[in-house]
Amino acid sequence: MGKGRLEAFSDGVIAILITIMVLELKVPVGRSLDALTPLIPVFLSYVLSFVYVGIYWNNHHHMLHTLEKVTGPVLWANLHLLFWISLIPFTTGWMGANHFAPVPTALYGGVLFMAGAAYFLLEQAIIASQGPHSLLKKAVGDDWKGKSSPVIYLVAIAAASKAPWLAQALYVSVALLWLVPDRRIERALAARR
Amino acid sequence: MGKGRLEAFSDGVIAILITIMVLELKVPVGRSLDALTPLIPVFLSYVLSFVYVGIYWNNHHHMLHTLEKVTGPVLWANLHLLFWISLIPFTTGWMGANHFAPVPTALYGGVLFMAGAAYFLLEQAIIASQGPHSLLKKAVGDDWKGKSSPVIYLVAIAAASKAPWLAQALYVSVALLWLVPDRRIERALAARR
Amino acid sequence: MGKGRLEAFSDGVIAILITIMVLELKVPVGRSLDALTPLIPVFLSYVLSFVYVGIYWNNHHHMLHTLEKVTGPVLWANLHLLFWISLIPFTTGWMGANHFAPVPTALYGGVLFMAGAAYFLLEQAIIASQGPHSLLKKAVGDDWKGKSSPVIYLVAIAAASKAPWLAQALYVSVALLWLVPDRRIERALAARR
Amino acid sequence: MGKGRLEAFSDGVIAILITIMVLELKVPVGRSLDALTPLIPVFLSYVLSFVYVGIYWNNHHHMLHTLEKVTGPVLWANLHLLFWISLIPFTTGWMGANHFAPVPTALYGGVLFMAGAAYFLLEQAIIASQGPHSLLKKAVGDDWKGKSSPVIYLVAIAAASKAPWLAQALYVSVALLWLVPDRRIERALAARR
Numbered sequence: 036m037g038k039g040r041l042e043a044f045s046d047g048v049i050a051i052l053i054t055i056m057v058l059e060l061k062v063p064v065g066r067s068l069d070a071l072t073p074l075i076p077v078f079l080s081y082v083l084s085f086v087y088v089g090i091y092w093n094n095h096h097h098m099l100h101t102l103e104k105v106t107g108p109v110l111w112a113n114l115h116l117l118f119w120i121s122l123i124p125f126t127t128g129w130m131g132a133n134h135f136a137p138v139p140t141a142l143y144g145g146v147l148f149m150a151g152a153a154y155f156l157l158e159q160a161i162i163a164s165q166g167p168h169s170l171l172k173k174a175v176g177d178d179w180k181g182k183s184s185p186v187i188y189l190v191a192i193a194a195a196s197k198a199p200w201l202a203q204a205l206y207v208s209v210a211l212l213w214l215v216p217d218r219r220i221e222r223a224l225a226a227r228r
Numbered sequence: 229m230g231k232g233r234l235e236a237f238s239d240g241v242i243a244i245l246i247t248i249m250v251l252e253l254k255v256p257v258g259r260s261l262d263a264l265t266p267l268i269p270v271f272l273s274y275v276l277s278f279v280y281v282g283i284y285w286n287n288h289h290h291m292l293h294t295l296e297k298v299t300g301p302v303l304w305a306n307l308h309l310l311f312w313i314s315l316i317p318f319t320t321g322w323m324g325a326n327h328f329a330p331v332p333t334a335l336y337g338g339v340l341f342m343a344g345a346a347y348f349l350l351e352q353a354i355i356a357s358q359g360p361h362s363l364l365k366k367a368v369g370d371d372w373k374g375k376s377s378p379v380i381y382l383v384a385i386a387a388a389s390k391a392p393w394l395a396q397a398l399y400v401s402v403a404l405l406w407l408v409p410d411r412r413i414e415r416a417l418a419a420r421r
Numbered sequence: 422m423g424k425g426r427l428e429a430f431s432d433g434v435i436a437i438l439i440t441i442m443v444l445e446l447k448v449p450v451g452r453s454l455d456a457l458t459p460l461i462p463v464f465l466s467y468v469l470s471f472v473y474v475g476i477y478w479n480n481h482h483h484m485l486h487t488l489e490k491v492t493g494p495v496l497w498a499n500l501h502l503l504f505w506i507s508l509i510p511f512t513t514g515w516m517g518a519n520h521f522a523p524v525p526t527a528l529y530g531g532v533l534f535m536a537g538a539a540y541f542l543l544e545q546a547i548i549a550s551q552g553p554h555s556l557l558k559k560a561v562g563d564d565w566k567g568k569s570s571p572v573i574y575l576v577a578i579a580a581a582s583k584a585p586w587l588a589q590a591l592y593v594s595v596a597l598l599w600l601v602p603d604r605r606i607e608r609a610l611a612a613r614r
Numbered sequence: 615m616g617k618g619r620l621e622a623f624s625d626g627v628i629a630i631l632i633t634i635m636v637l638e639l640k641v642p643v644g645r646s647l648d649a650l651t652p653l654i655p656v657f658l659s660y661v662l663s664f665v666y667v668g669i670y671w672n673n674h675h676h677m678l679h680t681l682e683k684v685t686g687p688v689l690w691a692n693l694h695l696l697f698w699i700s701l702i703p704f705t706t707g708w709m710g711a712n713h714f715a716p717v718p719t720a721l722y723g724g725v726l727f728m729a730g731a732a733y734f735l736l737e738q739a740i741i742a743s744q745g746p747h748s749l750l751k752k753a754v755g756d757d758w759k760g761k762s763s764p765v766i767y768l769v770a771i772a773a774a775s776k777a778p779w780l781a782q783a784l785y786v787s788v789a790l791l792w793l794v795p796d797r798r799i800e801r802a803l804a805a806r807r
Contacts (some may be wrong), residue, residue: 040235040289042619047243047433050626054634055247057700059255062638062707066715076238085700089693096619111407114282121278128255136259214690233428233482240436240626248440252448289484302602314443314471321448329452426621426675433629441633445641500668507636507664514641522645613637 041105041113045095050115052124053088054083059128077131080143083206084127087147090213091120091154100224101171102161112153112160119150140202141195147206148188155181174223184209234298234306238288241310245317246281249274252321257288270324273336276399278300280340283406284313284347293417295354305346305353312343333395334388340399341381348374367416377402425493427499431481434503437475438510442467445514463517466529469592470513473533476599477506477540486610487557488547498539498546505536526588527581533592534574541567560609570595620684624674627696631703632667635660638707656710659722662785663706666726666798669792670699670733679803680750681740691732691739695733698729721776726785728769734760753802763788 060077063070095116102109126146130139158181162169175181191205253270256263295302318337319339323332351374355362368374384398446463449456483500488495513533516525544567548555561567577591639656642649674695681688705725709718737760740746754760770784 037289037293040239043236043622044239044243044285046623047240047621047626048247050623051244051247051630053629053696054627054700055251057704058251058637060701060704060710062704066712066717068717071721082697085693085697089690092623093689093693096616096795100616110286111282114278114286117246118275118278121247122253125250125253125255132255133259137257138261138263142264230482230486233432236429237432237436237478238432241440244437244440248444251444303479304475307471307479310439311468312470314440315446318443318446318448325448326452331454333454334459423675423679424627426640429622430625430671433626434633437630439634441637489765496672497668499669500664500672503632504661504664507633511636511639511641518641524645524647528650567713 038099038102038105041102041110042096042099045099045113045117046092046148049088049092049095049120051090052121056084056088056098056124056127059124059131076134077128080127080131080135083203084123085211086210086214088120088123090210091150094213095125098158098161101174102164104164106160106164108160109157109164112157116150116153116157119146119153119201122146123150135199137196137199140199141192144188144192144195144202144206147209148192149201151181151185151188155172170223170227180212184212231292231295231298234295234303235292235364236287238292238306238310239285242281242284242288242313243284246285247312249277249281249317249320252317252324269327270321273320273324273328276396276403277316279403279407281313281316283403284309284343287347287406291351291354291364294367295357297357299353299357301353302357305350309343309346309350312339315339316343321413328392328396330389330392334385337381337385337388337395337399340402341378341385343367344378344381363416363420367412369412373405374405377405424485424488424491426483427488428485429498431485431499431503431511432478435474435478435481435506438507438509439471439478442470442474442510442513445510445517463514466513466517466521469589470509472596472600474506474509476538476596480540480599483556484544484547487560490550490552492546492550494546495543495550497542498543501537501611502536503544504533505539507535508532521585521589523582523585526585527578530574530578530581530588530592533595534578537567537571537574556609556613566598570598617678620681620689621675621678624678624692624696625671628667628671628674631700632664632671635663635667635703635706638703638710641731650678653781655713656707659706659710659714662782662789663702664708665789665793667699667702669789670695670729673733673792677737677740677750680753681743683743685743688736688743691736695729695732695736698725698732702726702729713714714778714782716775716778719778720771723767723771723774723781723785726788727764727771730760730764730767749802749806753798755798759791763791 060074060081063074095112123146126139126143130136130143133139140207158171162172162175187205187209191202194205195202253267253274303396304337316339319332319336323329326332335417351368355365355368358364380398380402384395388395389397446460446467449460509532512525512529516522516529517526544557544561548558548561551557573591573595577588580591581588639653639660642653696719702725705718705722709715709722712718737750737754741751741754744750766784766788770781774781
């Protein structure tokens with residue numbers, strides 16, 4: 036079964052999602068700079084989510100490099116990941132429109148948490164498809180980034196009701212943590228060659 | 229003629245359709261959890277349709293593996309299938325916005341029925357393009373899933389006016405029926421090799 | 422320069438355009454069958470335009486098969502064609518929302534005329550890129566379809582103010598004329614091999 | 615790491631952006647030609663931005679031809695470029711809806727300036743990835759177009775408050791400057807072969 040088509044479909048969906056988010060930046064009424072002021076939180080949440088979706092694309096790209104054959108579980112785990120990423124434009128729009136209010140901030144973290152969990156499940160499905168000598172398993176190692184991110188999301192969700200700005204700071208921190216591409220997979224692929 | 233480009237175009241259309249559906253989840257006014265309550269049926273119908281479109285992508289992907297040459301009928305049967313899938317975001321939005329009311333529920337099933345019929349026509353066009361020793365014909369066999377799904381859709385449409393929730397349960401059942409990817413095509417391809 | 426990327430980009434744009442048109446089918450207020458009645462002309466114009474965009478994709482697909490190298494003029498002639506096709510969702514929406522009124526019907530034909538002209542220019546740019554023994558030139562021959570379509574569009578535009586339904590009938594006729602894929606290019610490619 | 619997937623993802627995003635802009639051309643109320651009059655500035659700004667995004671796609675296409683391996687910086691510089699291009703539909707819509715008023719005109723130039731800067735950064739990231747004998751560095755040479763464009767944008771932004779039409783003329787001029795595809799990269803690639 037074609038890995039190329041799985042990549043192409045995922046690329047298509049992620050490219051559309053990253054672009055659909057910009058539609059929440061609605062053309063304002065009014066022609067002065069002031070007309071843009073209410074859009075500032077919408078813009079900032081767009082930037083944050085653009086980076087998050089970019090990180091997902093980037094790491095998805097790396098992870099699929101190790102994929103050898105597309106099994107049923109891999110295919111559905113991939114669709115499941117795309118499903119949660121597809122909710123990011125909605126939570127981004129809601130959070131931006133409400134100036135980072137507590138509940139939208141918590142929901143934003145909730146969807147990031149589910150997307151992180153879906154990414155983990157896809158990782159496990161690929162590892163299972165590769166049998167006992169899985170290249171991806173070796174590459175991922177103890178995966179401290181993958182393990183600490185959900186914990187930070189949960190802290191952020193808990194903090195959102197009292198200190199939504201702390202939650203935002205935590206979301207930015209996780210993004211920065213992942214901005215550096217994952218050398219582990221590259222190293223494991225290079226070692227095999 | 230290029231099978232690759234037919235796949236790429238179909239992937240593009242399906243990726244856009246699966247993503248456009250999420251636009252029906254409109255950012256609500258209000259910043260509390262209560263603001264999300266009216267979105268619950270919209271969300272549930274999004275989940276159902278995401279799974280349906282995912283299934284179509286998945287099976288389309290498998291079926292096209294057996295395609296050897298893109299004939300005129302295959303090309304138009306493929307566009308015809310994409311046409312009916314393209315109506316799923318509309319019926320999903322209408323059904324979700326009306327909390328699974330009878331008529332929207334029946335129309336939802338009607339479009340699924342037509343998409344199923346279009347899928348069957350594409351299958352026949354590919355079989356015809358492969359001549360007497362069609363690999364796909366062998367792979368598909370008696371196709372009990374393909375034959376029972378339209379019957380279940382028709383039952384659901386008939387039930388929608390009296391018991392829309394029964395119709396929903398039937399739509400979920402057909403989705404579960406198809407969630408398991410179709411091993412027949414893989415087996416037939418493996419046997420040929 | 423990569424012909425593959427030109428095809429992929431064109432496929433992407435055409436796939437998005439064919440899908441964006443369905444967004445004009447706005448989810449109606451009301452849950453009865455009557456709520457769908459005002460959507461009938463929108464739906465019919467969607468069907469017509471879906472077929473037109475499908476024809477463009479199909480013929481574009483065939484024409485690019487003969488392309489050997491992507492020159493500057495080919496690249497811009499292709500973007501020019503995509504520009505005019507990109508206006509079809511707008512004219513479709515306007516015509517459908519106004520129940521095939523004269524001016525929207527004429528504008529619909531005007532955009533089809535310009536798209537046809539852009540297609541002709543792309544054909545000429547490809548022929549020019551192929552030098553004196555152009556495969557595409559041979560394949561296209563006297564191109565009666567390409568020559569008669571713009572004439573029919575002009576007749577339809579002229580008829581739109583008095584008899585918009587005649588204009589519609591002419592648009593449907595041109596679509597039917599092109600529905601049959603263009604064997605000339607396939608024959609010319611086969612002959613060369 | 616796959617250059618193909620970087621191209622495919624960029625193509626997807628650019629294809630969606632170029633198409634999303636047309637959504638600002640909202641179907642007007644009214645069925646006469648007069649109903650179209652208020653859309654003229656929206657249409658003109660769409661044409662200008664279509665050409666700009668087309669130029670970016672075209673030059674991006676050429677530049678990536680010289681890319682040999684996808685490094686982390688190249689990947690993020692590419693996403694950064696896509697981010698700024700993704701704001702063009704918004705600034706296009708705002709400028710068109712306000713009939714080329716001063717502030718929207720200046721913001722339009724500001725986003726073009728940032729996109730130009732992001733393009734320059736991507737160029738530098740690719741050159742850095744190619745080591746001392748960078749093919750792209752040789753091809754780009756002194757890059758008078760790349761150096762003069764941001765200066766012209768800044769002049770246009772400064773002029774926008776007093777003479778927005780001068781700013782528009784400058785944007786059109788830069789577009790015309792770039793409409794001719796960049797032969798330098800083609801020549802450098804040909805020379806290497």
